[in-house]
Amino acid sequence: DIRANDVHNEIDDEKRMRQRIALSKAITLVESKSPTRRLMADVLLDRLRKSANLDKDKSDNSCDSFRLGIAGPPGVGKSTFVEALGLYILGLQKEGANEANGKSEFIPEKLAVLCIDPSSHVTGGSILGDKTRMLNLSYHPRAYVRPSPSSGTLGGLGAYTFDAASLCELAGYALTIVETVGVGQSEVELAECCDLFVLLLAPGGGDELQGSKKGIIEVADVLVVNKADGDLKSVARRTASEYKKAMGLLRKPVGWWGSAQDKSSKCETSSGHSTRSGQPAAPPVLLVSAKTGFGIPELFKTIVSYKNYTQTSGYLEEKRRKQNRYWMWKYLRERLLETTQQDGRVRKKAEKIEHDLDSGLIAPRNAAGELWSSIVDSTDKYNGS
Ligand code: GDP
Incomplete structure (x- = not known):
């Protein structure tokens, strides 16, 4: 019956639109630079992945x-x-x-x-x-x-x-x-x-x-x-x-x-x-x-x-495994850099080390070592240890 079909189509359209809006919101969330929203994105991705893994037939490797x-x-x-x-x-x-x-x-x-x-x-x-x-x-x-x-x-x-x-x-x-x-x-x-x-x-x-x-x-x-x-x-x-x-x-x-x-x-x-x-x-x-x-x-x-x-x-599976590792390290580098730039104490230390570097008082590799120690110190402080 034509009218019933129209109603079905309308419901499908509405459903599709809501799904697209949800996807758009989720993408905006993972693109966000705000720490709170980033945390929300972490939780969202984690939950979605876990529920997708639950749905997936474990014997199906494709x-x-x-x-x-x-x-x-x-x-x-x-x-x-x-x-x-x-x-x-x-x-x-x-x-x-x-x-x-x-x-x-x-x-x-x-x-x-x-x-x-x-x-x-x-x-x-x-x-x-x-x-x-x-x-x-x-x-x-x-x-x-x-x-x-x-x-x-x-x-x-x-x-x-x-x-x-x-x-x-x-x-x-x-x-x-x-x-x-x-x-x-x-x-x-x-x-x-x-x-x-x-x-x-x-x-x-x-x-x-x-x-x-x-x-x-x-x-x-x-x-x-x-x-x-x-x-x-x-x-x-x-x-x-x-x-x-x-x-x-x-x-x-x-x-x-x-x-x-x-x-x-x-x-x-x-x-x-x-x-x-x-x-x-x-x-x-x-x-x-x-x-x-x-x-x-x-x-x-x-x-x-x-x-x-x-x-x-099996090449595709292996490729994806490597990609996951690539992105893990990439995100880590990004976060490390952000911590260095955002943490006042680390930034101050970096400025001093840069000054020593300019004056030839320290070698670049030792400068990096010192900066790394101060990043570790500041992380320990956040963790309360
Ligand atoms: P983009 O900047 O790489 O995204 O390129 P666009 O898709 O905007 O296309 C640039 C120009 O190339 C436009 O004027 C298109 O009409 C033209 N164009 C794209 N594909 C073709 C094609 O297959 N043949 C011809 N002749 N022109 C094309």
Whole structure:
């Protein structure tokens, strides 16, 4: 009955809206710098993780969610691309592709996008540029698009992006896309935040292969040359073949995707570099047009093939283990630095040590040792010991 359907739809809309508001509030909480709110965020993350672990079938070792990182220089078409990819993925479910070939594929029902906004630390908050640019995706009932401020201290990637992505997963988003600008060293950190890292490149580029920008190429799992349409198509092809040549010189960690690409080497999406079995292959270089949709299905196939392979091989689980450790130490360094800067006594001591350092009265390593002792003293004082 049509009226009953309308009521159901309305209830679903309302539920979805409330869930999104709750997720937004939770992300704002983990991004907060206030000590009280930070404590609340710690408790929230802890509780959510514990209840998710309780819900999880212990015999099921698979990673049911996936994080995709997308980086690229300004103007390369990241927003257009994320929107095109996002809408393509969300459209798959409608087509009932979930049971393709009798086996279940990775067709996320819901999709979250975190846009790390480089200009936000000037204004102290996130500008809405990306959100308004990804209009169709933002208004899609099964998508959540969130511009997040990037932290000044950590470069392009927000310190709490990792937590924000975890929150999206805990809220039931099977796929989280983290999008950030730039191809500099600081964005290399995005690789520590995602399962698969896609680097988006412009036709006719190639600067990324030089100097400081090389780092981001080395951590990318897939290279995508965008704007392969119209007059730019032939330039894009040339650019892709230049990258393919360069990729052949790179070596990825053992256990990476090598054998999967070996098996699918007939596929046009492969970089074309054959590998001896067990040897890591080079990252594939793909051509897409975010504007026309060209290459988007092939790219998604590549993403799913990576996910399936790394999940089965155990590489993904190991990668996530390493990432968790990476972030633990990162948070510790951040907190240590904050304590040093915020504690009056430690700050005073640091000023004196700096003065002694300037006058050549103390060596840098001894200065660090002294400063460390005063941090320990001040922590002991807080703990009442
Ligand atoms: P971002 O700064 O990397 O997020 O780039 P945008 O998504 O804002 O795109 C920058 C410009 O490139 C816009 O004018 C887009 O219309 C254009 N653009 C994005 N993708 C494509 C594409 O696939 N083909 C062409 N021809 N233009 C594109």
